[in-house]
Amino acid sequence: MHQQIAPGITQIATTKRDNAFLVEGDDGFTLVDVGWAKAPAALLKAVADLGRKPSDIRRVVLTHAHPDHVQGAAELQHRLDTRILIHPADLPWLEAGRVPPDGRSGRTGRLLDRLPKLHWTPFPADGTVADGDVVEGSGGLRVIHTPGHTPGHVVLCHEPTGTALMGDAVFHRGGLAVGPAALAADPALRIDSLSRLPRGLRTVGFAHGTPLVDAGIGDFYRFLSDLTSQV
Ligand SMILES: [Zn+2]
Ligand SMILES: [Zn+2]
Numbered sequence: 001m002h003q004q005i006a007p008g009i010t011q012i013a014t015t016k017r018d019n020a021f022l023v024e025g026d027d028g029f030t031l032v033d034v035g036w037a038k039a040p041a042a043l044l045k046a047v048a049d050l051g052r053k054p055s056d057i058r059r060v061v062l063t064h065a066h067p068d069h070v071q072g073a074a075e076l077q078h079r080l081d082t083r084i085l086i087h088p089a090d091l092p093w094l095e096a097g098r099v100p101p102d103g104r105s106g107r108t109g110r111l112l113d114r115l116p117k118l119h120w121t122p123f124p125a126d127g128t129v130a131d132g133d134v135v136e137g138s139g140g141l142r143v144i145h146t147p148g149h150t151p152g153h154v155v156l157c158h159e160p161t162g163t164a165l166m167g168d169a170v171f172h173r174g175g176l177a178v179g180p181a182a183l184a185a186d187p188a189l190r191i192d193s194l195s196r197l198p199r200g201l202r203t204v205g206f207a208h209g210t211p212l213v214d215a216g217i218g219d220f221y222r223f224l225s226d227l228t229s230q231v
Pocket of ligand 1: 168
Protein backbone atom coordinates (compact mmCIF):
# COMPACT_ATOMS: atom_id res chain seq x y z
CA MET A 1 0.00 0.00 0.00
CA HIS A 2 1.26 3.44 -0.83
CA GLN A 3 0.06 7.04 -0.68
CA GLN A 4 1.47 10.35 -1.82
CA ILE A 5 1.90 12.62 1.22
CA ALA A 6 3.44 15.59 -0.61
CA PRO A 7 4.46 16.29 -4.24
CA GLY A 8 7.11 13.69 -5.10
CA ILE A 9 6.96 11.95 -1.72
CA THR A 10 5.29 8.55 -1.42
CA GLN A 11 4.70 6.69 1.83
CA ILE A 12 4.91 2.90 1.52
CA ALA A 13 3.50 0.65 4.24
CA THR A 14 6.01 -2.20 4.52
CA THR A 15 3.85 -3.75 7.27
CA LYS A 16 0.73 -2.48 9.07
CA ARG A 17 3.01 -0.73 11.57
CA ASP A 18 5.99 0.40 9.52
CA ASN A 19 6.48 2.94 6.73
CA ALA A 20 9.27 3.77 4.32
CA PHE A 21 9.27 6.75 1.94
CA LEU A 22 10.21 7.23 -1.70
CA VAL A 23 11.41 10.73 -2.53
CA GLU A 24 11.59 11.77 -6.19
CA GLY A 25 14.92 13.38 -6.94
CA ASP A 26 17.19 14.42 -9.79
CA ASP A 27 18.09 10.91 -10.92
CA GLY A 28 15.33 8.66 -9.52
CA PHE A 29 14.22 7.86 -6.01
CA THR A 30 15.87 8.23 -2.66
CA LEU A 31 14.35 5.67 -0.31
CA VAL A 32 14.13 6.71 3.34
CA ASP A 33 14.38 3.56 5.50
CA VAL A 34 13.77 -0.01 4.37
CA GLY A 35 12.00 -2.06 7.05
CA TRP A 36 12.01 -5.65 8.25
CA ALA A 37 13.42 -8.54 6.20
CA LYS A 38 10.25 -8.81 4.09
CA ALA A 39 10.11 -5.09 3.26
CA PRO A 40 11.96 -5.25 -0.10
CA ALA A 41 9.04 -7.14 -1.70
CA ALA A 42 6.54 -4.47 -0.55
CA LEU A 43 8.86 -1.68 -1.68
CA LEU A 44 9.44 -3.16 -5.13
CA LYS A 45 5.71 -3.74 -5.57
CA ALA A 46 5.04 -0.08 -4.76
CA VAL A 47 7.72 1.03 -7.24
CA ALA A 48 6.07 -1.15 -9.92
CA ASP A 49 2.61 0.25 -9.04
CA LEU A 50 4.05 3.72 -9.61
CA GLY A 51 5.08 2.59 -13.10
CA ARG A 52 8.77 2.68 -12.28
CA LYS A 53 11.70 0.27 -12.29
CA PRO A 54 13.49 -1.17 -9.24
CA SER A 55 16.70 0.45 -10.50
CA ASP A 56 14.99 3.84 -10.06
CA ILE A 57 15.84 3.47 -6.36
CA ARG A 58 19.21 5.20 -6.56
CA ARG A 59 20.06 5.38 -2.90
CA VAL A 60 18.72 4.57 0.55
CA VAL A 61 19.09 6.82 3.58
CA LEU A 62 18.55 4.96 6.85
CA THR A 63 17.19 7.16 9.66
CA HIS A 64 18.90 4.86 12.18
CA ALA A 65 20.14 1.31 12.75
CA HIS A 66 17.18 -0.44 14.37
CA PRO A 67 15.95 -3.75 12.93
CA ASP A 68 12.54 -2.43 11.85
CA HIS A 69 14.36 0.08 9.62
CA VAL A 70 17.43 -1.81 8.38
CA GLN A 71 16.74 -5.55 8.43
CA GLY A 72 15.77 -5.62 4.73
CA ALA A 73 18.51 -3.22 3.62
CA ALA A 74 21.25 -5.79 2.89
CA GLU A 75 18.96 -7.60 0.46
CA LEU A 76 18.04 -4.35 -1.29
CA GLN A 77 21.70 -3.37 -1.53
CA HIS A 78 22.49 -6.76 -3.05
CA ARG A 79 19.51 -6.94 -5.46
CA LEU A 80 19.53 -3.39 -6.75
CA ASP A 81 23.15 -2.38 -6.33
CA THR A 82 21.79 0.73 -4.61
CA ARG A 83 23.84 2.93 -2.29
CA ILE A 84 23.04 2.73 1.42
CA LEU A 85 23.76 5.81 3.52
CA ILE A 86 23.63 6.27 7.31
CA HIS A 87 24.94 8.67 9.95
CA PRO A 88 28.44 7.62 11.13
CA ALA A 89 27.33 7.26 14.76
CA ASP A 90 25.02 4.35 13.81
CA LEU A 91 27.45 2.79 11.33
CA PRO A 92 29.06 0.36 13.84
CA TRP A 93 25.60 -0.98 14.66
CA LEU A 94 24.83 -1.59 10.98
CA GLU A 95 28.12 -3.44 10.60
CA ALA A 96 27.52 -5.48 13.77
CA GLY A 97 24.08 -6.71 12.65
CA ARG A 98 22.43 -5.81 15.95
CA VAL A 99 21.95 -3.07 18.51
CA PRO A 100 24.87 -3.32 20.97
CA PRO A 101 24.16 -3.86 24.70
CA ASP A 102 24.81 -0.19 25.49
CA GLY A 103 22.48 0.93 22.69
CA ARG A 104 19.34 0.97 24.86
CA SER A 105 18.92 2.83 28.12
CA GLY A 106 16.62 0.24 29.69
CA ARG A 107 16.83 -3.42 30.57
CA THR A 108 13.75 -4.28 28.48
CA GLY A 109 15.47 -2.92 25.41
CA ARG A 110 18.68 -4.82 26.11
CA LEU A 111 16.76 -8.08 26.55
CA LEU A 112 14.86 -7.56 23.29
CA ASP A 113 18.09 -7.02 21.39
CA ARG A 114 19.26 -10.51 22.32
CA LEU A 115 16.46 -12.04 20.23
CA PRO A 116 17.78 -13.35 16.90
CA LYS A 117 14.69 -12.02 15.11
CA LEU A 118 15.85 -8.49 16.01
CA HIS A 119 19.26 -9.05 14.38
CA TRP A 120 20.12 -8.51 10.74
CA THR A 121 22.76 -9.54 8.21
CA PRO A 122 25.74 -7.29 8.98
CA PHE A 123 26.61 -5.10 6.03
CA PRO A 124 28.70 -2.02 5.31
CA ALA A 125 27.18 1.31 4.32
CA ASP A 126 28.27 2.82 0.99
CA GLY A 127 28.53 6.26 2.51
CA THR A 128 27.53 8.45 5.41
CA VAL A 129 25.36 11.52 5.91
CA ALA A 130 26.02 14.32 8.39
CA ASP A 131 23.98 17.09 9.96
CA GLY A 132 23.26 19.86 7.46
CA ASP A 133 24.04 17.78 4.36
CA VAL A 134 21.66 17.84 1.44
CA VAL A 135 21.67 14.25 0.14
CA GLU A 136 23.19 14.35 -3.34
CA GLY A 137 20.68 13.62 -6.10
CA SER A 138 17.74 13.59 -3.66
CA GLY A 139 16.03 16.75 -4.91
CA GLY A 140 16.58 18.58 -1.62
CA LEU A 141 16.57 16.20 1.34
CA ARG A 142 18.39 17.90 4.21
CA VAL A 143 19.85 15.82 7.03
CA ILE A 144 19.01 16.87 10.60
CA HIS A 145 20.97 14.92 13.21
CA THR A 146 18.56 14.10 16.06
CA PRO A 147 20.52 11.84 18.45
CA GLY A 148 18.85 10.16 21.42
CA HIS A 149 16.68 7.37 20.04
CA THR A 150 20.02 6.15 18.66
CA PRO A 151 23.31 8.09 18.55
CA GLY A 152 23.11 8.54 14.79
CA HIS A 153 19.37 9.08 14.33
CA VAL A 154 18.51 11.56 11.58
CA VAL A 155 15.33 13.29 10.44
CA LEU A 156 15.17 14.04 6.70
CA CYS A 157 13.63 17.35 5.68
CA HIS A 158 12.52 17.73 2.05
CA GLU A 159 12.99 21.47 1.75
CA PRO A 160 11.16 22.06 -1.58
CA THR A 161 7.87 20.77 -0.10
CA GLY A 162 8.41 21.50 3.62
CA THR A 163 8.10 17.81 4.48
CA ALA A 164 9.91 16.16 7.39
CA LEU A 165 10.35 12.38 7.59
CA MET A 166 10.67 11.68 11.29
CA GLY A 167 12.09 8.17 11.49
CA ASP A 168 11.63 7.27 15.18
CA ALA A 169 12.21 10.79 16.55
CA VAL A 170 8.42 11.03 16.95
CA PHE A 171 5.75 8.34 16.57
CA HIS A 172 2.16 8.94 15.50
CA ARG A 173 0.24 5.80 16.37
CA GLY A 174 -2.98 6.92 18.00
CA GLY A 175 -1.37 10.04 19.43
CA LEU A 176 1.98 11.77 19.08
CA ALA A 177 4.69 10.25 21.30
CA VAL A 178 8.44 9.78 21.58
CA GLY A 179 8.16 6.07 22.40
CA PRO A 180 9.33 4.03 25.40
CA ALA A 181 12.43 5.42 27.14
CA ALA A 182 13.85 1.91 27.66
CA LEU A 183 14.16 1.46 23.90
CA ALA A 184 16.06 4.73 23.38
CA ALA A 185 19.83 5.02 23.71
CA ASP A 186 19.57 8.37 25.54
CA PRO A 187 15.98 9.36 26.43
CA ALA A 188 16.80 12.92 27.56
CA LEU A 189 18.92 13.70 24.53
CA ARG A 190 16.13 12.69 22.14
CA ILE A 191 13.93 15.43 23.67
CA ASP A 192 16.71 18.04 23.31
CA SER A 193 17.12 16.98 19.69
CA LEU A 194 13.52 17.84 18.85
CA SER A 195 14.39 21.53 19.20
CA ARG A 196 16.52 21.04 16.08
CA LEU A 197 13.47 20.43 13.87
CA PRO A 198 12.64 23.27 11.47
CA ARG A 199 9.64 25.58 11.86
CA GLY A 200 7.14 26.04 9.05
CA LEU A 201 6.74 22.41 8.02
CA ARG A 202 3.75 21.64 5.81
CA THR A 203 3.79 17.82 6.01
CA VAL A 204 5.21 15.37 8.55
CA GLY A 205 5.70 11.69 7.70
CA PHE A 206 6.25 9.02 10.35
CA ALA A 207 7.99 5.65 10.18
CA HIS A 208 5.27 4.50 12.58
CA GLY A 209 1.91 6.17 12.17
CA THR A 210 -0.16 8.32 9.87
CA PRO A 211 1.13 11.50 8.23
CA LEU A 212 0.16 14.98 9.41
CA VAL A 213 -0.80 17.87 7.13
CA ASP A 214 -2.71 21.14 7.45
CA ALA A 215 -4.36 21.42 10.91
CA GLY A 216 -2.37 18.42 12.12
CA ILE A 217 0.83 20.44 11.81
CA GLY A 218 -0.42 22.72 14.60
CA ASP A 219 -0.89 19.65 16.80
CA PHE A 220 2.63 18.53 15.93
CA TYR A 221 4.22 21.84 16.97
CA ARG A 222 2.10 21.98 20.16
CA PHE A 223 3.32 18.47 21.00
CA LEU A 224 6.94 19.57 20.48
CA SER A 225 6.62 22.73 22.57
CA ASP A 226 4.83 20.90 25.44
CA LEU A 227 7.57 18.28 25.47
CA THR A 228 10.51 20.63 25.29
CA SER A 229 9.08 23.02 27.91
CA GLN A 230 9.01 20.13 30.43
CA VAL A 231 12.79 19.80 30.42
ZN1 LIG B 1 14.02 2.88 16.27
ZN1 LIG C 1 11.15 2.16 14.24
